[in-house]
Amino acid sequence: MCSTLFLEFGTMQPYLNDKSTRIFSIFTSLNSYIMAKLKSVYFCSNCGYESPKWMGRCPSCGEWSTFVEELMRKDAASKQEDTRSFLEGKSVPMTLREIKADEEPRIDMQDAELNRVLGGGLVPASVVLIGGEPGIGKSTLVLQTILKLKGIRSLYVSGEESARQLKLRAERIGIENDDCLIVCETNLDDIFKHVKQVSPQLLIIDSIQTVYSDALESSPGSISQVRECAASLLKFAKQSGTPVLLIGHITKEGSIAGPKILEHIVDTVLQFEGDQHYMYRILRSIKNRFGSTAELGIYEMNQSGLREVSNPSELLLTQNHDGLSGVSIAAAIEGVRPFVIETQSLVSTAAYGTPQRSATGFDIRRMNMLLAVLEKRAGFKLAQKDVFLNIAGGLRVNDPGMDLSVISAVLSSSLDMTIDRETCLCGEVGLSGEIRPVNRIEQRIQEAEKLGFSRMLIPANNLKGIQKKTSIELHQVKRVSDAFRLLFS
Numbered sequence: 001m002c003s004t005l006f007l008e009f010g011t012m013q014p015y016l017n018d019k020s021t022r023i024f025s026i027f028t029s030l031n032s033y034i035m036a037k038l039k040s041v042y043f044c045s046n047c048g049y050e051s052p053k054w055m056g057r058c059p060s061c062g063e064w065s066t067f068v069e070e071l072m073r074k075d076a077a078s079k080q081e082d083t084r085s086f087l088e089g090k091s092v093p094m095t096l097r098e099i100k101a102d103e104e105p106r107i108d109m110q111d112a113e114l115n116r117v118l119g120g121g122l123v124p125a126s127v128v129l130i131g132g133e134p135g136i137g138k139s140t141l142v143l144q145t146i147l148k149l150k151g152i153r154s155l156y157v158s159g160e161e162s163a164r165q166l167k168l169r170a171e172r173i174g175i176e177n178d179d180c181l182i183v184c185e186t187n188l189d190d191i192f193k194h195v196k197q198v199s200p201q202l203l204i205i206d207s208i209q210t211v212y213s214d215a216l217e218s219s220p221g222s223i224s225q226v227r228e229c230a231a232s233l234l235k236f237a238k239q240s241g242t243p244v245l246l247i248g249h250i251t252k253e254g255s256i257a258g259p260k261i262l263e264h265i266v267d268t269v270l271q272f273e274g275d276q277h278y279m280y281r282i283l284r285s286i287k288n289r290f291g292s293t294a295e296l297g298i299y300e301m302n303q304s305g306l307r308e309v310s311n312p313s314e315l316l317l318t319q320n321h322d323g324l325s326g327v328s329i330a331a332a333i334e335g336v337r338p339f340v341i342e343t344q345s346l347v348s349t350a351a352y353g354t355p356q357r358s359a360t361g362f363d364i365r366r367m368n369m370l371l372a373v374l375e376k377r378a379g380f381k382l383a384q385k386d387v388f389l390n391i392a393g394g395l396r397v398n399d400p401g402m403d404l405s406v407i408s409a410v411l412s413s414s415l416d417m418t419i420d421r422e423t424c425l426c427g428e429v430g431l432s433g434e435i436r437p438v439n440r441i442e443q444r445i446q447e448a449e450k451l452g453f454s455r456m457l458i459p460a461n462n463l464k465g466i467q468k469k470t471s472i473e474l475h476q477v478k479r480v481s482d483a484f485r486l487l488f489s
Helices: 002-015 018-037 076-083 112-118 138-148 163-173 188-198 223-240 261-265 312-316 364-377 400-415 441-450 480-488
Strands: 038-044 067-073 127-132 154-158 180-184 202-206 244-248 268-273 280-288 296-302 305-308 327-334 337-349 357-360 385-391 423-425 455-459 473-477
Touching: 038 223, 067 223, 112 268, 112 280, 112 296, 127 138, 127 223, 127 261, 138 154, 138 163, 138 202, 138 244, 138 305, 154 163, 154 188, 163 180, 180 188, 188 223, 202 223, 223 244, 223 261, 312 337, 327 400, 327 441, 337 400, 337 441, 357 364, 364 385, 364 400, 364 480, 385 400, 400 423, 400 480, 441 455, 455 480, 473 480
Parallel strands: 127 244, 127 268, 154 180, 154 202, 202 244, 327 423, 357 385, 423 455, 455 473
Antiparallel strands: 038 067, 268 280, 280 296, 296 305, 327 337, 337 385
């Protein structure tokens, strides 16, 4: 604002009297003082690299056109020291023999799905980042989780909602907990003052993009603010042993907003995803220093919050597809968790000459590869037909064991022939048309047997070394032609 006024006074200077000239000189001095205190710095939005000038390509991460300009105070370094003064502590170099490595018990989150994704519970002194689309249920998941933690004092710092809004959400969830304290604050210094007074055993920040530090001149949510605030919270967690849960926004590309270094700073990155038109939500682990990244948790959104789905197979299957073509049942694996899912396909003649390819919940490139295998190895002409694929329930599955179910559903719709509802499929399809073995075949068979399937097609030689008997009828197939012969003969 001062710079704007300075320019306006500069254009009017020949027409000003003595009093106005004095005012002009005051604004000139004020503008010079402010500009002397500020400096322009460029940050890479991908890795957080700092540069005094704009560059087309980041020398740190190699990305192009990622530098953004931010204004910073020249005395920011001294203020940063004041911000972290309460965290002062001296570290002493030690040998590995001197370091005590007793395994600390994890915090039970009273949520089986969340515990599974975290690797068995929340690790003390860890920093967990939960990201997801707006309105997907991130705040609801975190709030209902900490309300279940009886005997653990937690501090919920909200930068987006008022205390009244959080109260209404807690009443809708229907859980009361006097150990959960709520504060609405976005200033990092004030947050740490509340932390010092309360001494919580668990700290929640909702969201990290709304928190700012007075040490920096840039606005909340900027690269420097997110990086500085996350680094301060990380230092607090490691020195105090208090776990910190951060809720983060995501960009339109689906990545977490802010610098990529934010995901490197934290210990665990969880992605909360799902279609708002469906009731199911999936919690995936993208990064986890204390557990597997192959785990996922499934929730069902209802009026009273999020409900854990312990057996998703029964909910993901519709029992009324008798006589309908283009439907097949697959035994899939996500992480170490098996579930049976319905694959739907529709094949029709291209109306405008150019065939369409569309897939929901499945990789479109892999579907195109499977269609090429069908045409080359099995002799089915699909080049002039539209192919639409859908994974029921709004889920997104990346298991290659879904391949056999996908091509069977496509062929079923193309031939307008139904697949027996008592048949379950699993197998990876190779480029030469062979059915390749899949992992965890025993768990897939047990899941199909538990849900009452009487027949299952599996890859040949996939049962080597497995002696356990099962009541389900198993058919081992080597090529896609063998599978089609069993399904449509």
